[in-house]
Amino acid sequence: MFATVPNPIPARMKGVNRAEICDVNFQEFVRQWRGQPLPTPAPDEPILDGSALDARGFYELFESQLISRHLDLMARVLRVQNKVFYTIGSSGHEGNAMVARLTRHTDPAFLHYRSGAFMAERFRKLPGMDPIMDSALSFAASAEDPASGGRHKVWGSKPLWVLPQTSTIASHLPKALGTAIAIETARRLGQPLPVPDDSIVICSFGDASANHATAQTAFNAASWTAYQKLPAPVLFVCEDNGIGISVKTPVGWIAESFRNRPDLDYFFADGLDLAAGYGDVQRAVEHCRRTRRPTFLHLRTNRIMGHAGTDFEIEWRSIEELCAVEAADPLLRSAAIALESGLMTAEQILALYEDIRARCFAAAEAADKRPRIETLEQVMAPLAPYTPDKVQAEATRAPAPEARIRAFGGEDRLPEKQAPRHLAIQINNALHDLMAKYPETLLFGEDVAQKGGVYTVTKGLYKAFGSRRVFNTLLDETMILGLAQGFANMGLLPIPEIQYLAYLHNAIDQIRGEACSLQFFSNGQYANPMVVRIAGLGYQRGFGGHFHNDNSVTALRDIPGLVVGCPSRGDDAAMMLRTLAALAKVDGRVSVFLEPIALYMTKDLYAPGDGQWLTTYPTPDQALVLGEERVYHADARDLVIFTFGNGVPMSLRAARQIEATHGWKVRVVDLRWLVPLNHAAIAKHAGECDRILVVDEGRFSAGIGEGVITAITEAGFGGKPLRRVVGADTYTPLAGAAFLVIPKDEDIIAAADALAQ
Numbered sequence: 001m002f003a004t005v006p007n008p009i010p011a012r013m014k015g016v017n018r019a020e021i022c023d024v025n026f027q028e029f030v031r032q033w034r035g036q037p038l039p040t041p042a043p044d045e046p047i048l049d050g051s052a053l054d055a056r057g058f059y060e061l062f063e064s065q066l067i068s069r070h071l072d073l074m075a076r077v078l079r080v081q082n083k084v085f086y087t088i089g090s091s092g093h094e095g096n097a098m099v100a101r102l103t104r105h106t107d108p109a110f111l112h113y114r115s116g117a118f119m120a121e122r123f124r125k126l127p128g129m130d131p132i133m134d135s136a137l138s139f140a141a142s143a144e145d146p147a148s149g150g151r152h153k154v155w156g157s158k159p160l161w162v163l164p165q166t167s168t169i170a171s172h173l174p175k176a177l178g179t180a181i182a183i184e185t186a187r188r189l190g191q192p193l194p195v196p197d198d199s200i201v202i203c204s205f206g207d208a209s210a211n212h213a214t215a216q217t218a219f220n221a222a223s224w225t226a227y228q229k230l231p232a233p234v235l236f237v238c239e240d241n242g243i244g245i246s247v248k249t250p251v252g253w254i255a256e257s258f259r260n261r262p263d264l265d266y267f268f269a270d271g272l273d274l275a276a277g278y279g280d281v282q283r284a285v286e287h288c289r290r291t292r293r294p295t296f297l298h299l300r301t302n303r304i305m306g307h308a309g310t311d312f313e314i315e316w317r318s319i320e321e322l323c324a325v326e327a328a329d330p331l332l333r334s335a336a337i338a339l340e341s342g343l344m345t346a347e348q349i350l351a352l353y354e355d356i357r358a359r360c361f362a363a364a365e366a367a368d369k370r371p372r373i374e375t376l377e378q379v380m381a382p383l384a385p386y387t388p389d390k391v392q393a394e395a396t397r398a399p400a401p402e403a404r405i406r407a408f409g410g411e412d413r414l415p416e417k418q419a420p421r422h423l424a425i426q427i428n429n430a431l432h433d434l435m436a437k438y439p440e441t442l443l444f445g446e447d448v449a450q451k452g453g454v455y456t457v458t459k460g461l462y463k464a465f466g467s468r469r470v471f472n473t474l475l476d477e478t479m480i481l482g483l484a485q486g487f488a489n490m491g492l493l494p495i496p497e498i499q500y501l502a503y504l505h506n507a508i509d510q511i512r513g514e515a516c517s518l519q520f521f522s523n524g525q526y527a528n529p530m531v532v533r534i535a536g537l538g539y540q541r542g543f544g545g546h547f548h549n550d551n552s553v554t555a556l557r558d559i560p561g562l563v564v565g566c567p568s569r570g571d572d573a574a575m576m577l578r579t580l581a582a583l584a585k586v587d588g589r590v591s592v593f594l595e596p597i598a599l600y601m602t603k604d605l606y607a608p609g610d611g612q613w614l615t616t617y618p619t620p621d622q623a624l625v626l627g628e629e630r631v632y633h634a635d636a637r638d639l640v641i642f643t644f645g646n647g648v649p650m651s652l653r654a655a656r657q658i659e660a661t662h663g664w665k666v667r668v669v670d671l672r673w674l675v676p677l678n679h680a681a682i683a684k685h686a687g688e689c690d691r692i693l694v695v696d697e698g699r700f701s702a703g704i705g706e707g708v709i710t711a712i713t714e715a716g717f718g719g720k721p722l723r724r725v726v727g728a729d730t731y732t733p734l735a736g737a738a739f740l741v742i743p744k745d746e747d748i749i750a751a752a753d754a755l756a757q
């Protein structure tokens with residue numbers, strides 16, 4: 001048997017650096033070990049009788065554990081010298097190296113922040129890579145950090161398929177599951193996969209994080225998927241150290257909560273003991289790979305050295321408790337295994353320990369001398385790549401004629417040969433075209449398949465392209481967006497639908513924090529291109545109240561890197577969708593296509609039956625230019641109205657009245673692209689016209705109108721007569737009262753009258 005791990009720390013005073021104690025502790029433990037070593041095992045023999053781990057494997061894992069530990073110790077020392085900018089460590093979690101050893105470097109990994117040992121072990125899978133230097137560059141926020149280029153201390157590697165994650169706990173679980181499902185989807189569609197088609201996805205997180213809604217949504221969706229016998233080869237690794245910052249997880253909670261979940265297969269492994277835990281980790285990994293079922297690996301870990309360098313545990317925990325935690329340091333266990341098995345002597349262990357320490361410090365000092373990010377341009381370079389020529393060429397590249405004929409059901413049914421139609425039909429036609437053009441396109445959301453969506457916008461797509469490409473998801477917006485990220489990670493082109501703008505908000509972090517940040521935090525190495533369709537905005541007659549008429553475009557306005565397009569008419573919608581898809585294909589971008597519900601079926605503009613809001617379908621060689629506005633009455637100069645969405649037909653009607661009343665010629669500018677706003681175009685029109693109206697159907701505070709006025713003011717035209725017509729800062733009530741909170745034609749006319757005063 002092993003020598004029992006002693007509690008070697010005499011109760012020391014407050015204020016002692018616990019990292020130092022753990023460091024000394026390890027060395028004292030090795031020096032003082034007095035057991036009887038067994039005969040040295042051969043490299044391929046079990047490290048100890050009955051262990052699934054051989055001696056070579058143990059040695060490498062131990063080395064990975066030590067690399068991780070010394071990176072932590074180094075960070076604590078160099079943080080105070082301002083050479084390192086992160087001290088959340090992996091100490092106590094080094095057993096996660098087993099997961100890395102037992103999986104492939106092509107198994108996409110979405111990792112917990114305590115994954116130092118996992119990374120060190122994964123680095124072995126490719127020749128010529130140095131985990132210590134790469135990590136040191138990241139700790140130092142160097143511009144040469146291979147994970148994020150110095151934007152974020154994060155575990156990440158392009159060649160090792162470790163996608164960098166944000167600090168938002170649990171936010172990576174939906175996309176990890178999405179990636180697992182995507183592997184199977186791509187395989188079944190015959191689409192090329194960037195990883196082998198028997199890959200599994202690894203997703204690790206802490207015990208406290210397991211309670212988060214975003215985590216629970218992924219567990220549920222994984223079960224929901226497996227329950228239907230659909231593959232979802234994700235290995236959830238819960239690194240259970242029993243605590244989250246300072247809040248203890250109730251003893252036994254993770255096992256109790258996950259042991260008996262339907263269709264989520266539970267495994268436990270002792271992450272504190274390589275010899276004992278390895279076989280159990282192996283069983284979990286093999287189960288996941290073989291059965292393609294979602295698998296939950298409950299990995300026992302321990303957190304030593306506090307949550308981060310700034311966490312002085314001694315101030316809020318008893319010294320006895322701290323000593324007990326430190327005594328259960330898994331590296332003491334590994335040292336005991338190395339000694340007991342006869343694999344290493346105390347001197348060899350201490351020499352290895354010091355050698356790795358020296359390498360970590362040397363790497364950190366070298367990293368400190370490497371360049372850091374110096375300019376704003378450097379910071380932003382990977383945020384929102386845009387290559388206009390390529391995007392335009394791609395957007396106007398027509399699908400193969402046969403594919404179109406198949407999609408539309410005959411040459412004579414091609415949409416450009418039909419009479420002018422309304423917005424919903426033209427969006428539907430454009431979606432048919434996109435799916436014909438890109439066989440990797442998937443369209444999914446709530447009710448989008450057989451029913452064709454709440455407003456029939458996706459009608460017929462299921463029939464034309466089949467259930468593998470057009471499908472209903474479970475009712476969960478977080479998961480819809482998680483799936484989208486997963487599909488994108490595996491090279492597919494997702495077009496998820498959020499049924500109503502009001503229901504984006506409960507899931508918006510998946511766009512705000514996750515999808516839009518991937519290019520930034522991976523320094524452009526990873527992208528998750530997608531076009532998110534969202535039905536929204538107000539003005540539905542007799543339907544809905546607030547939640548079906550939400551106009552909070554503001555929630556999308558400040559998301560870095562996001563593109564938001566909002567068409568007001570069918571031809572623009574079709575051409576805009578082509579541009580957004582091209583932006584995704586060419587530049588990996590994330591965009592929102594905001595569909596004004598009230599205009600879906602609108603046919604008339606000025607008078608009932610005039611059919612002036614119907615448009616012909618643009619041939620597939622036409623697309624919009626990102627940011628380009630549509631101008632009505634371009635030669636008018638007396639008044640310009642800036643608007644979008646429902647504001648466009650309202651402003652056109654109001655313009656007629658205003659022309660009649662004041663004798664002015666009125667220019668109407670449909671912005672079409674809401675994020676980013678085209679400041680130059682706004683300035684141009686504002687400069688050319690004598691008076692300015694901004695018609696914004698959104699809310700008074702922080703809406704698009706504020707951005708337009710800023711653009712006008714910054715261009716030096718703020719002194720011109722200017723009025724804003726905008727919604728109120730309120731929720732939208734039911735029935736006719738809804739129209740009290742949003743602008744009407746008369747409000748625009750009244751604002752113009754005020755300008756004439």
Ligand SMILES: Cc1ncc(C[n+]2csc(CCOP(=O)(O)OP(=O)(O)O)c2C)c(N)n1
Nearest residue numbers: 114167168169206207208209241243244245
């Ligand atoms: C959504 C979110 N809420 C709060 C935090 C702040 N926070 C960071 S780590 C953490 C505790 C996580 O504990 P656990 O999941 O057990 O992981 P551990 O640190 O113990 O490994 C908290 C509350 C966060 N990062 N994200």
Ligand SMILES: [Mg+2]
Nearest residue numbers: 206207243244
């Ligand atoms: Mg924890």
